[in-house]
Amino acid sequence: xxxxxxxxxxxxxxxxxxxxxLLWAIREELGLTGTKFGCxxxxxGACTVHIDGEAVRSCSMPIEMVAGKAIRTIEGLKKPDGxxxxxxxxxxxxxVPQCGYCQSGQIMAAVALIERTGQPSDAQVxxxxxxxCRCGTxxxxxxxxxxxxGQAAIAVQGDA
Amino acid sequence: MGVKRRAFLxxxxxxxxxxxxxxxxADSSAxxxxxxxxxxxxDGSFGxxxxxGEDSRITIYTPHIDIGTGTSTALAQMVADELDADWDKVSVxxxxxxxxxxxxxxxxxxxxxxxGKPGMVAAxxxxxxxxxxxxxxxxxxxxxxxxxxxxxxxxxVVAAAARLALVEEAAEKLGVxxxxxxxxxxxxxxxxxxxxxxxxxxxxxxxxxTLAETPALKAAKDYRFIGKPVPRIDIPAKVxxxxxxxxxxxxxxxxxxxxxxxxxxxxxxESVDEKPALAVKxxxxxxxxxxxxxxxxxxxxxxxxxLRSLSPRFSDGGNGSISTASIFAAHDALRKGGDPGSSAGxxxxxxxLAADGTKLIEARYQVPFLHHAPMxxxxxxxxxxxxxxxxxxxLQDPLSxxxxxxxxxxxxxxxxxxxxxxxxxxxGRKLPMYIEAIPQVVALAMDLPHPVKLIWSREEEVAQGAYxxxxxxxxxxxxxxxGKIVAWQNNYAQPSDDGGGAAAxxxxxxxxxxxxxxKHVSNQTVGSWRSVNATQHGFYNESFIDxxxxxxxxxxxxxxxxxxAEGGRHQKVLDAVAKAAGWGTPLADGHGRGIAxxxxxxxxxxxxxxxxxKADGSPKVHAVWAAVDCGPVVxxxxxxxxxxxxxxxxxSAAIGEAITLDKGAVQxxxxxxxxxxxxxxxxxxxxxxxxxxxxxxxxxGEPGLPPAAPALANALFAVTGMRIRSLPLLxxxxxxx
Ligand code: FES
Ligand code: FES
Numbered sequence: 001x002x003x004x005x006x007x008x009x010x011x012x013x014x015x016x017x018x019x020x021x022l023l024w025a026i027r028e029e030l031g032l033t034g035t036k037f038g039c040x041x042x043x044x045g046a047c048t049v050h051i052d053g054e055a056v057r058s059c060s061m062p063i064e065m066v067a068g069k070a071i072r073t074i075e076g077l078k079k080p081d082g083x084x085x086x087x088x089x090x091x092x093x094x095x096v097p098q099c100g101y102c103q104s105g106q107i108m109a110a111v112a113l114i115e116r117t118g119q120p121s122d123a124q125v126x127x128x129x130x131x132x133c134r135c136g137t138x139x140x141x142x143x144x145x146x147x148x149x150g151q152a153a154i155a156v157q158g159d160a
Numbered sequence: 161m162g163v164k165r166r167a168f169l170x171x172x173x174x175x176x177x178x179x180x181x182x183x184x185x186a187d188s189s190a191x192x193x194x195x196x197x198x199x200x201x202x203d204g205s206f207g208x209x210x211x212x213g214e215d216s217r218i219t220i221y222t223p224h225i226d227i228g229t230g231t232s233t234a235l236a237q238m239v240a241d242e243l244d245a246d247w248d249k250v251s252v253x254x255x256x257x258x259x260x261x262x263x264x265x266x267x268x269x270x271x272x273x274x275x276g277k278p279g280m281v282a283a284x285x286x287x288x289x290x291x292x293x294x295x296x297x298x299x300x301x302x303x304x305x306x307x308x309x310x311x312x313x314x315x316x317v318v319a320a321a322a323r324l325a326l327v328e329e330a331a332e333k334l335g336v337x338x339x340x341x342x343x344x345x346x347x348x349x350x351x352x353x354x355x356x357x358x359x360x361x362x363x364x365x366x367x368x369x370t371l372a373e374t375p376a377l378k379a380a381k382d383y384r385f386i387g388k389p390v391p392r393i394d395i396p397a398k399v400x401x402x403x404x405x406x407x408x409x410x411x412x413x414x415x416x417x418x419x420x421x422x423x424x425x426x427x428x429x430e431s432v433d434e435k436p437a438l439a440v441k442x443x444x445x446x447x448x449x450x451x452x453x454x455x456x457x458x459x460x461x462x463x464x465x466x467l468r469s470l471s472p473r474f475s476d477g478g479n480g481s482i483s484t485a486s487i488f489a490a491h492d493a494l495r496k497g498g499d500p501g502s503s504a505g506x507x508x509x510x511x512x513l514a515a516d517g518t519k520l521i522e523a524r525y526q527v528p529f530l531h532h533a534p535m536x537x538x539x540x541x542x543x544x545x546x547x548x549x550x551x552x553x554x555l556q557d558p559l560s561x562x563x564x565x566x567x568x569x570x571x572x573x574x575x576x577x578x579x580x581x582x583x584x585x586x587x588g589r590k591l592p593m594y595i596e597a598i599p600q601v602v603a604l605a606m607d608l609p610h611p612v613k614l615i616w617s618r619e620e621e622v623a624q625g626a627y628x629x630x631x632x633x634x635x636x637x638x639x640x641x642x643g644k645i646v647a648w649q650n651n652y653a654q655p656s657d658d659g660g661g662a663a664a665x666x667x668x669x670x671x672x673x674x675x676x677x678x679k680h681v682s683n684q685t686v687g688s689w690r691s692v693n694a695t696q697h698g699f700y701n702e703s704f705i706d707x708x709x710x711x712x713x714x715x716x717x718x719x720x721x722x723x724x725a726e727g728g729r730h731q732k733v734l735d736a737v738a739k740a741a742g743w744g745t746p747l748a749d750g751h752g753r754g755i756a757x758x759x760x761x762x763x764x765x766x767x768x769x770x771x772x773x774k775a776d777g778s779p780k781v782h783a784v785w786a787a788v789d790c791g792p793v794v795x796x797x798x799x800x801x802x803x804x805x806x807x808x809x810x811x812s813a814a815i816g817e818a819i820t821l822d823k824g825a826v827q828x829x830x831x832x833x834x835x836x837x838x839x840x841x842x843x844x845x846x847x848x849x850x851x852x853x854x855x856x857x858x859x860x861g862e863p864g865l866p867p868a869a870p871a872l873a874n875a876l877f878a879v880t881g882m883r884i885r886s887l888p889l890l891x892x893x894x895x896x897x
Contacts, residue, residue, distance in 0.1 A: 016459070016461070017441060017442070017461070017462075019461075020459075020461045021461060024459055024460050024461045028410075028416070028459045028460065031410060032401075033401070033404070033407075033408035033410070034400070034401020034402065035401070036405075036407070036535070036536070036584070037407065037460070037537070037615070038535050038536075038537075038618065038831075039618040039830055039831050040464070040617065040618060041618070041830055041831070041832065043830060043831035043832055044535065044618075044831050046535055073401070074400065074401035075400070075401050077400070078400060084399070084400065088399045088400060091395075091399045092391070092395055092396060092399055095389075095391060095392060095395060095797055095798070095801060096395075096399075097392075097394075097395050097398035097399065098229065098230075098801060098802075098805055099534070099535065099536075099582075099583060099584050099585040099586070100394070100395075100397075100398030100403050100582070100584070101405060101534075101535040101536045101584030101585055102535045103398050103399060104401050107399060122844070125839065126839055126840035127840070129838075129839040129840075130838055130839065130840070131838075131839075132535065132831060132836045132838060133535070133808075134533050134534060134535050134585050134587070134809070134836060135535075135585060135805045135809075136804060136805035136806070136807065136808025136809050136812075136837075136842070137801070137804075137805065137808075138808060138837075138838075138839045138842035139804055139808075139842065139843070139846050140801065140804070141839065142839070142844075
């Protein structure tokens with residue numbers, strides 16, 4: 001089956017079986033490997049992308065459901081001139097990633113949250129940021145979200 | 161500054177010219193080998209070395225894979241300081257696993273090479289040699305070894321010697337004494353004449369000089385990079401999706417496979433009807449392995465759909481009656497037998513425990529199997545073509561990974577190449593001694609006319625882990641009238657051969673103590689889980705001493721303090737964390753504080769945790785304070801990140817993680833029933849203080865973790881009066897001790 005959608009502003013067609021998760025269509029058909037596989041059951045968020053601006057776990061979204069939708073992946077966050085998105089910049093400033101494997105998904109979840117709420121409260125962060133980070137970068141993720149939205153960084157720093 | 165992966169450079173010559181400095185490259189044949197290595201030839205050997213290019217740029221070849229712990233950055237900081245380098249002219253590459261190994265088999269590894277250089281060997285403390293030898297030729301990243309051994313003992317020495325060689329070369333060329341020369345901006349300068357020669361101009365000649373074996377290292381006051389929170393060089397590629405992990409490798413005409421091994425470890429594949437899988441569009445082949453079945457397809461989705469359509473029959477290897485309960489029962493039976501396989505300690509414990517007028521206290525602790533749960537499941541690519549096998553993946557030890565592929569394929573070492581990539585988390589799971597995925601992907605590649613990527617499902621990851629062992633201990637102690645511990649006995653049962661003795665060891669001053677190890681092995685594979693034996697022994701020791709403090713009617717902080725050497729490192733760490741946390745100051749209603757201190761991998765770390773109990777009985781962590789003595793800190797920003805990560809992982813395990821067995825098989829399946837701590841439950845306040853002592857450099861990847869479980873359990877005791885002696889805590893916070 002052929003499904004037409006857009007990915008990072010470009011028109012694409014997916015050719016796989018209709019039940020193929022968007023994650024694998026993005027990674028294997030389009031070769032966009034920034035979106036990661038962690039569990040395949042919508043439990044970890046490593047595969048988070050945006051569909052029409054909303055954070056979605058692509059491992060559990062069959063391609064037959066995305067016809068005509070605008071999909072954005074981590075590769076689509078940069079501006080055309082290569083400038084990083086403010087959230088990506090905040091991630092570097094807060095030195096968030098460790099192994100980094102979860103971070104595409106974390107950043108996509110954070111961008112969607114910020115686009116929706118402007119300046120998310122701690123409670124909104126807790127509610128929306130349910131992606132797993134096994135390296136335990138949560139305190140710095142929280143800090144990066146606050147810096148990205150012009151809120152003072154909270155106390156997560158040691159004497160560093 | 162950036163990290164380049166050797167895997168992408170193979171076949172394309174690196175910059176020719178320049179000089180290569182390595183810790184043993186003092187003679188010309190060795191230098192030729194090293195130079196040949198940088199230009200892509202097959203010869204060359206191991207680990208720690210540095211290239212100064214004819215363009216004056218410095219390239220560090222690290223034998224360690226940066227598993228996300230920032231080691232590449234820390235090593236670069238050390239080299240940049242010793243070579244007076246500019247940060248943007250230093251880069252880090254992975255030392256090539258394949259060539260490095262070709263000239264240096266394990267038996268003739270780093271240590272024996274070094275023994276030909278007695279001066280160099282003498283410069284290193286004897287006790288560290290074997291550790292370096294293990295860390296370097298094996299290219300292990302683990303044991304918190306990269307920075308403190310490779311960096312401190314290797315990289316810095318080589319870099320300082322390289323700088324001296326550059327200066328000597330310049331002195332000869334300029335006809336001036338070395339004492340009149342200085343180094344800055346990648347050049348050797350002669351202030352008197354105003355002349356200077358760039359590192360690039362000097363490199364080739366300098367590299368032919370005999371390197372100083374014990375060059376003076378920079379004093380701390382002269383550091384420009386060491387001790388500063390230099391941004392990590394691997395991070396930019398991890399925020400825009402460009403970092404390439406093992407799972408991201410794509411080769412032309414590649415197939416994707418996924419696998420299911422016998423659910424009961426030790427079982428074999430008996431039979432499988434392939435038809436249902438072959439009926440799935442995209443599935444090309446079902447491959448029967450000894451103890452597993454794999455499905456090969458055009459992509460992961462058809463592969464996993466095909467695998468799920470199968471109903472393979474596996475034997476249970478005679479392990480079908482093993483359960484979580486049966487393992488604990490076996491531990492208790494062994495203890496009852498009273499004959500530990502190994503013991504360590506001091507003083508007469510039996511007499512101490514039986515002494516008149518003392519109070520005997522006894523408690524039984526237990527911990528479950530733990531899964532590492534790296535976010536990237538095993539994902540390895542292999543290609544067998546024209547008699548050569550290539551394997552790609554992000555694993556913790558490239559050289560041993562290669563050897564595992566050599567063994568699995570039966571090929572010569574020269575025919576096998578391992579290409580290291582970024583790891584999506586390791587925590588000990590990606591050490592090759594127990595990576596079943598290596599022989600699996602090799603078998604598939606040798607069976608197929610295509611390259612193949614083997615991806616383990618999360619379900620396979622959870623069911624087939626190399627877990628932190630399920631373990632237990634019966635702790636006994638006698639309290640004297642003066643409120644001091646007279647005798648202490650840790651009767652622990654766990655599988656490891658070494659008994660985890662170092663982790664069980666007490667640093668408290670107690671007249672008589674014993675660690676008796678009852679070895680019990682189940683059918684499960686157990687491995688090194690971040691901080692290894694310190695996880696369970698930290699929990700036993702630091703929970704039990706808390707019990708003793710309450711039994712003595714003492715404050716848990718003061719009680720520990722009274723049993724630590726006055727003014728010693730442990731006491732300083734404990735004092736620092738108590739002060740930071742405001743120990744003893746009033747708390748909100750329903751909140752309690754717990755304290756714990758654990759030493760591992762050369763570092764002492766103490767936590768104070770403030771916690772309460774939620775309405776559903778589960779614990780709520782409000783704040784964590786940590787104090788850390790790891791000696792000098794190379795990169796404070798990253799050091800903090802490592803300890804923070806350890807705290808979160810330690811809390812996650814303590815609160816909710818357990819692998820349990822029934823009928824010999826793992827009961828958990830994925831993140832749904834193996835819950836990893838998330839943002840909402842991670843502590844809103846984390847404050848970490850480094851003592852920056854002048855103690856020998858300790859590790860940082862692991863020591864932040866072990867105090868978390870006992871500090872949390874102790875905090876909950878302070879709130880509820882109920883002692884938690886079994887992990888995980890989840891839903892036990894309301895349970896009576
Ligand atoms: S891979 Fe999609 S949520 Fe885990
Ligand atoms: S950075 Fe490693 S899992 Fe999040």
